[in-house]
Amino acid sequence: MERKYKHVDTLSNALDSKNLEKVLEYLSDDCVLIAGNGEAVNGKENIGKVFEGFFPAVKSTAHDVTDIFESGESLVHRGTVTYTRLDNSQLTVPFCDVFKMKDGLISEYYIYIDWSELF
Template identity: 50%
Template structure:
């Protein structure tokens, strides 16, 4: 199965805001590098990252603008829209890089500026 076919279903899984849906795509020892935060390893640590994100927003929606894959690596570029807890909306660009092993994501790098998402609005 081409990497695109597999990873194309990841963004909709993330958008459900159900961590268990995301974890089905990952190896047990997956390394996640979320933005400028420290990287984490393993499904328990990855689950904590997604649980924390989901607890801080009302909703999330990804739009993929471009993607390519070479060997075991895929790159997705797009926009992600958030509904924040104050009911304001924010859309920011992102780029995700995935390394796949045995049909699952073993390394997941999220390149995004979350500064505005988590900044306090006055």
């Protein structure tokens, strides 16, 4: 069966290249982001500010998406992400991103990850 939201598979590449403009292309204007146990961030502009703050805090990220599940208007990406800290040390942790889609864009973006050892 052909996947409806295959275009979202390249979101990790945009994140890993710290291409904020490209990341925001995946999001609806009224998107909601909840990362880990953090507060909800409402709206594409505010989400952009979150990523603008996060990108300089790490040297790089490398996502390895190992599983993709799609059902109706929901999409799940699961895998590992390797963070290279500013001191060049690395941390690899599992993640699971859950996306609710609307009109081909991400309207709800949930990041399930344990960042407790990152900083």
